[in-house]
Amino acid sequence: MEENLLIVENVEKSFGSQKILDGVSFKLNKGDVKVIVGPSGTGKSTLLRCINLLNPPDKGKIYLQNTEITSLPHSKIPSIRQKIGMVFQHFALFNHLSAIDNVALGLIKVKKMNKTDAYNKALRELKRVGLDQHKDKYPAQLSGGQKQRVGIARALAMDPLLILFDEPTSALDPELIGEVLQVMQDLAKDGMTMICVTHEMGFAKSVANEVIFMEKGKIVEQGPPLKLFTEATHPRTREFLSKISELYGESEKK
């Protein structure tokens, strides 16, 4: 019996009179890496924010491990969120906390771990993203790439079932993108389940098992990256992919 880790079913979301998501459905298995691409304003970020209920969908259902999370009472939502990691475009580190405190906070306050264990685990996660040397630095003392790696470590520390990446490299200087993508690739190879909104096509080609192309709140086309890049059926998909391959493709060639 195959169990989908996450099922998104006909999700719709509007802000005011503007429909951002117009019936999005997909399934995710454990270990899947899905990359979502599409023009800006298409609802990619909103989709991620629906999944961890930061912006609960207006219609449709989302199941996590066969539990419908879209109909849960308010008080149960935090326990769902801790199972779904999120990495933000602008890092969103807790600015008043050092790198290690950023990572340890959830362990202590949400998982109620004792402080020694929490800090040991936090240090391991920082090591995993190559930042154990910088554990006592505050966000203002870190580069963008380092901040984002702390953001990833913070998500990892909660041992989530999956991690959502919301354009994790688009706020970074070009020379800092590589270090973040490297961490993400390592995670993917370690079997982490990931949904990434990103235009880094090199990343998509090397680790994604599916690329989803979204436009105007709908999934236009989806499939394995190579298939989508070489033989997309929709002209819009082809047009868009060739455009971003031109823009982003080169930065990832090794």
Place this chain on the structure above:
Amino acid sequence: MFFSKLIPYIPSLIKGLGITLELTLLSAIIGFIAAIFLVVGVLYGNRFFKSLCNFIITLIRGTPMMVQLFLIYFGLPGINIRLSPLTAAIIAFIINSSAYQAEYLKGGFMAISKEQIEAAYSIGLNKWDAIRLIIFPQAFRFAIPALSNEIVYLIQYTSVAYTIGLPELFYISKNFASKTYMNIEIYLFIGIIYLIFIYIITKLTDFVEKKLYIPGFDTSHLK
């Protein structure tokens, strides 16, 4: 001449200074705690609490301090609540200061980006823990300069409590002046005393700010 006349007044001046400082510190501290409730109500409360807290703040900031003080001291006996001048002044200043401090804190809260609370939610914190652990510590640091200004203001403004007969620093000086006619001397003298204490408070808040210093929360470049 002035100082020889001042000597008998020294014990009551010291007492008056004590009352001034007591009034200032109690209003600042309890007003701060009340301000936290007000600002959290305004920014994060449901519709009822939002309106209620906004209403309270508008009411307090929209009426003169003196009116509030007189209502509490001279008005409340009308419904059989009699308070000593000190109690009445403390209550009036706590109420008054809480509204202003709430506004200062609000400025701090509004300087925090929305992503901070979303990130807190994303690791599974609930709303109140997110506010307590993530938003408030940052908002407070941004509000320190304004809050220290409030303490300076309170030290000076507590002098209006002389109007209900509270023997604080200014009241004693006024007594001295009316008995000795040494207006210039005594008002210059207590002016200097106020100045000294305000200087000490300013240094203390600088010290607190340094103690709580975190890279990225530096406001010294603004000074």
